[in-house]
Amino acid sequence: MRIFDPHVHMTSRTTDDYESMAAVGVTALVEPAFWLGQPRTSVGSFVDYFDSLIGWERFRAAQFGIRHHCALALNPKEANDPRCAEVVDLLPRYLAKDGVVAVGEVGYDSMTPEEDDAFARQLELAVAHHLPALVHTPHRDKHAGTLRTLDVVRESGLPPERVVVDHLNEVTVRAVKDSGCWAGFSIYPDTKMDERRMVAILREYGTERVLVNSAADWGRSDPLKTYRTGRAMLDAGFDQSDVDAVLWHNPVAFYGQSGRLVLDGPEAPSTFAGNSILRGTPAGGGGS
Numbered sequence: 001m002r003i004f005d006p007h008v009h010m011t012s013r014t015t016d017d018y019e020s021m022a023a024v025g026v027t028a029l030v031e032p033a034f035w036l037g038q039p040r041t042s043v044g045s046f047v048d049y050f051d052s053l054i055g056w057e058r059f060r061a062a063q064f065g066i067r068h069h070c071a072l073a074l075n076p077k078e079a080n081d082p083r084c085a086e087v088v089d090l091l092p093r094y095l096a097k098d099g100v101v102a103v104g105e106v107g108y109d110s111m112t113p114e115e116d117d118a119f120a121r122q123l124e125l126a127v128a129h130h131l132p133a134l135v136h137t138p139h140r141d142k143h144a145g146t147l148r149t150l151d152v153v154r155e156s157g158l159p160p161e162r163v164v165v166d167h168l169n170e171v172t173v174r175a176v177k178d179s180g181c182w183a184g185f186s187i188y189p190d191t192k193m194d195e196r197r198m199v200a201i202l203r204e205y206g207t208e209r210v211l212v213n214s215a216a217d218w219g220r221s222d223p224l225k226t227y228r229t230g231r232a233m234l235d236a237g238f239d240q241s242d243v244d245a246v247l248w249h250n251p252v253a254f255y256g257q258s259g260r261l262v263l264d265g266p267e268a269p270s271t272f273a274g275n276s277i278l279r280g281t282p283a284g285g286g287g288s
């Protein structure tokens with residue numbers, strides 16, 4: 001199986017995760033910018049985070065043969081914090097960089113006026129930078145939130161084929177499919193969406209314009225959920241080419257619209273700014 005995880009927060013994961021992802025066939029991924037689990041207190045905190053997503057984390061993934069790309073944005077939750085408002089002004093210089101293949105995660109958390117503003121402004125940035133957008137749907141009030149999300153996308157002028165609306169379920173998939181946007185599904189270990197329900201959705205709606213991700217982060221999550229969904233598809237009678245379409249061709253086609261995907265090329269460097277992921281060895285001076 002070859003796998004491209006289109007949404008996974010590797011910053012929150014260990015090298016063991018990289019190792020087991022590589023072992024089951026994950027060779028590329030996109031890490032969207034998101035909330036840290038506690039509020040950031042200044043714009044500078046985002047600067048360091050964005051720099052690590054285009055630098056250190058990309059280097060770390062490469063040590064396991066995994067191509068790391070990212071999506072950058074002010075996340076929906078922190079769009080409500082006035083201390084973070086200026087992050088949107090910072091984005092244009094980051095959206096021009098290598099390895100940045102989308103604007104995201106943007107969208108709604110609690111559907112406040114501040115979120116409306118940040119969402120619309122960041123979709124404008126996606127239009128201006130010819131990038132796709134990764135749009136998060138709220139975990140509460142999901143159906144209403146998804147319909148409102150689709151309205152904002154329509155008004156933005158960003159073509160629907162450049163938008164993935166993520167964290168969908170049985171209730172929200174139809175409206176997103178009808179809109180022409182890509183349908184994203186985050187497969188979780190307990191609640192929300194699991195691989196068995198995902199297989200049922202693929203049976204009903206087909207494999208086109210569907211992205212399956214692990215959305216693994218600092219919470220209870222599993223970075224092998226893409227692989228497990230592929231296994232569940234095979235067990236349910238889908239063939240290898242269907243699995244390859246969902247777990248590889250679809251994310252490549254979606255993020256390929258950025259013109260910035262790198263899926264081959266030279267091997268990874270062994271150090272990043274003089275530091276390696278090794279420790280206690282001559283090459284490993286930088287860790288702690």
Ligand SMILES: [Zn+2]
Nearest residue numbers: 032034105215
């Ligand atoms: Zn996420």
